[in-house]
Amino acid sequence: AHQEPKSFNGSLKRVAVEELSRQGCAVTVSDLYAMDFEPRATRKDIAGAVSNPEVFSYGVEAYEACKKRCLTSDILEEQKKVQEADLVIFQFPLYWFSVPAIMKGWMDRVLCQGFAFDFPGIYDAGFLKGKLALLSLTTGGTAEMYTRTGASGDFRYFLWPLQHGALHFCGFQVLAPQISFAPEYASE
Amino acid sequence: AHQEPKSFNGSLKRVAVEELSRQGCAVTVSDLYAMDFEPRATRKDIAGAVSNPEVFSYGVEAYEACKKRCLTSDILEEQKKVQEADLVIFQFPLYWFSVPAIMKGWMDRVLCQGFAFDFPGIYDAGFLKGKLALLSLTTGGTAEMYTRTGASGDFRYFLWPLQHGALHFCGFQVLAPQISFAPEYASE
Numbered sequence: 001a002h003q004e005p006k007s008f009n010g011s012l013k014r015v016a017v018e019e020l021s022r023q024g025c026a027v028t029v030s031d032l033y034a035m036d037f038e039p040r041a042t043r044k045d046i047a048g049a050v051s052n053p054e055v056f057s058y059g060v061e062a063y064e065a066c067k068k069r070c071l072t073s074d075i076l077e078e079q080k081k082v083q084e085a086d087l088v089i090f091q092f093p094l095y096w097f098s099v100p101a102i103m104k105g106w107m108d109r110v111l112c113q114g115f116a117f118d119f120p121g122i123y124d125a126g127f128l129k130g131k132l133a134l135l136s137l138t139t140g141g142t143a144e145m146y147t148r149t150g151a152s153g154d155f156r157y158f159l160w161p162l163q164h165g166a167l168h169f170c171g172f173q174v175l176a177p178q179i180s181f182a183p184e185y186a187s188e
Numbered sequence: 189a190h191q192e193p194k195s196f197n198g199s200l201k202r203v204a205v206e207e208l209s210r211q212g213c214a215v216t217v218s219d220l221y222a223m224d225f226e227p228r229a230t231r232k233d234i235a236g237a238v239s240n241p242e243v244f245s246y247g248v249e250a251y252e253a254c255k256k257r258c259l260t261s262d263i264l265e266e267q268k269k270v271q272e273a274d275l276v277i278f279q280f281p282l283y284w285f286s287v288p289a290i291m292k293g294w295m296d297r298v299l300c301q302g303f304a305f306d307f308p309g310i311y312d313a314g315f316l317k318g319k320l321a322l323l324s325l326t327t328g329g330t331a332e333m334y335t336r337t338g339a340s341g342d343f344r345y346f347l348w349p350l351q352h353g354a355l356h357f358c359g360f361q362v363l364a365p366q367i368s369f370a371p372e373y374a375s376e
Contacts, residue, residue, distance in 0.1 A: 161345075
């Protein structure tokens with residue numbers, strides 16, 4: 001997720017695609033800004049009638065729609081890509097110690113109950129078990145800031161909600177992150 | 189941020205508005221879903237020309253646009269509300285250990301460099317110092333799951349990126365969070 005193909009994030013994405021393709025992997029890219037991906041979780045995500053028209057619960061309705069295969073097409077397309085993937089790489093610049101809203105929306109909408117998990121069926125029993133996930137991110141702050149005694153704390157603190165709360169929750173095995181600290185200030 | 193006014197989140201918002209108003213406070217509400225708030229940080233946030241048309245950097249361009257007062261109107265309106273506030277309450281259901289994408293987009297776009305912080309001018313020197321912030325959130329999981337030995341870990345782990353990485357970074361003094369664990373399963 002980056003607005004600019006010529007950015008450092010864009011380069012990291014391109015190099016990853018080239019190298020994985022060279023190794024014989026089939027690579028599918030979801031360029032969220034280029035797709036103008038919808039981040040908002042709303043009633044529009046359910047094609048057709050909702051189960052409770054009086055009080056709208058996104059989680060309940062998305063779960064029902066997932067089971068009935070009537071989620072909106074952009075969600076179904078992303079779910080298909082995830083289903084077919086052995087490894088999902090998330091490439092993004094860190095915004096407020098997390099993913100940019102457009103990628104948060106991808107997580108909120110694509111990783112719905114019934115597709116990525118159910119109860120039981122979370123963490124090691126999440127539906128995406130057997131798949132790998134990797135966060136590749138850039139930061140504004142330097143590596144020194146992201147240490148236990150630095151102003152921003154250990155970088156592992158901000159990884160927790162993403163790696164454990166979202167990815168591991170869905171069953172992903174999370175690989176070591178690729179963090180490019182402060183590329184804006186790097187010389188080479 | 190909730191899609192449904194009749195939800196538990198909607199009720200918490202309404203009660204907070206009523207009680208604060210009763211105490212004589214002037215309360216302004218940004219109902220993000222009702223506003224169809226834009227979460228995506230894009231070129232469209234800059235009204236007029238960008239400083240570098242060759243390579244688009246959102247952070248750089250938003251900073252420049254902020255200084256020249258040419259950010260898009262929905263951002264300026266939210267910044268005005270923040271500027272006038274002594275206390276900002278964020279009311280939301282926890283999505284993936286964080287705020288829903290629509291609220292993440294509010295943070296990404298509204299709390300830009302030049303408005304909420306600059307360098308130096310972060311953490312205790314953030315531009316929003318003197319203001320209070322409070323997270324009021326609901327969870328799907330129970331309080332037991334959000335303990336150090338529970339499956340989801342201590343709830344304070346997921347608060348870190350929001351309370352420290354975003355709010356404290358901008359200078360907010362963060363009040364103790366109001367967490368309503370698993371209201372779906374509560375009896376009364």
